[in-house]
Amino acid sequence: MSSADEPRAADPRARAAQTKRDRTRRALLDAADATFGSRGWARTRIEDIAAAAGVSAATAYNHFPSKHSLIGHVYAPLVRPLFVQAERDVAAGRPSVAALEDQVRALARTAARHRELSASFFSAVQDYTIRVEGPADPTDEIDPRLLAPVPDSIRLLVEHGQSTGELRAFPPAADISAMIVNTLLTRTMNRPDESADARAELLLTVLFGALRPELLLNGPADDRPFRRRS
Structure with a gap:
């Protein structure tokens, strides 16, 4: 494969990775909306939101630092x-x-x-x-x-x-x-x-x-x- 072909070959992988990031971010926002709405500010933790979104706390912090x-x-x-x-x-x-x-x-x-x-x-x-x-x-x-x-x-x-x-x-x-x-x-x-x-x-x-x-x-x-x- 030529060097000119490499970016094109990587594009589908990059798009798939970006799609996954976007879906994870959306899942976290939806989970946060529901959790803050039901549990309030003080009783909600990032870990609770991550669990509701089906991701790890580390992943949640990668998207939203606080x-x-x-x-x-x-x-x-x-x-x-x-x-x-x-x-x-x-x-x-x-x-x-x-x-x-x-x-x-x-x-x-x-x-x-x-x-x-x-x-x-x-x-x-x-x-x-x-x-x-x-x-x-x-x-x-x-x-x-x-x-x-x-x-x-x-x-x-x-x-x-x-x-x-x-x-x-x-x-x-x-x-x-x-x-x-x-x-x-x-x-x-x-x-x-x-x-x-x-x-x-x-x-x-x-x-x-x-x-x-x-x-x-x-x-x-x-x-x-x-x-x-x-």
């Missing part, structure tokens, strides 16, 4: 569509109030629909924040705050609204978006009987009370402009 990394990769697909929608809203010049209202409601529904996983993710974020004792480092490849940046879609829309003058310039977009998401995840974890609509109403009232207070002040004292009416 629990924090793994849950970040599991949660990321839930928030990615929200950021894509935020980008579309900004590109289309959609009014910030309407875009943010839809965004907060969608995030509240997502967190409620995946309540147990959301609680595990929030626990992982808190645990990692305490561990590193500071904000996220952009070069940190296992930080769940970077792997699944939940506040980013709200931050993007707030930044846009502040740049166009639709929203007040203070609080900064990064701060208010993090506050809204932290409150959302805390209430999702601690108030399982609260509906997503009720949670979204509270968050929207806080958000626009800071950034567009006239929406609340121009109506009657008992008005609830973000209440969903059936």
Whole structure:
């Protein structure tokens, strides 16, 4: 066999190896989704996830070096569509109030629909924040705050609204978006009987009370402009 033929001969083996890696990674993500959702953050070990996926713990660590990394990769697909929608809203010049209202409601529904996983993710974020004792480092490849940046879609829309003058310039977009998401995840974890609509109403009232207070002040004292009416 000539040297020119060797890469072609190796291609099927390389493709087979890559397919196997992809399947193993998918199996680990699926197992992690189910295990974090049923057992929670503290009671789940990488070894448990590996066993559920049918692989060794060493194989699991080769794909995901820590629990924090793994849950970040599991949660990321839930928030990615929200950021894509935020980008579309900004590109289309959609009014910030309407875009943010839809965004907060969608995030509240997502967190409620995946309540147990959301609680595990929030626990992982808190645990990692305490561990590193500071904000996220952009070069940190296992930080769940970077792997699944939940506040980013709200931050993007707030930044846009502040740049166009639709929203007040203070609080900064990064701060208010993090506050809204932290409150959302805390209430999702601690108030399982609260509906997503009720949670979204509270968050929207806080958000626009800071950034567009006239929406609340121009109506009657008992008005609830973000209440969903059936």
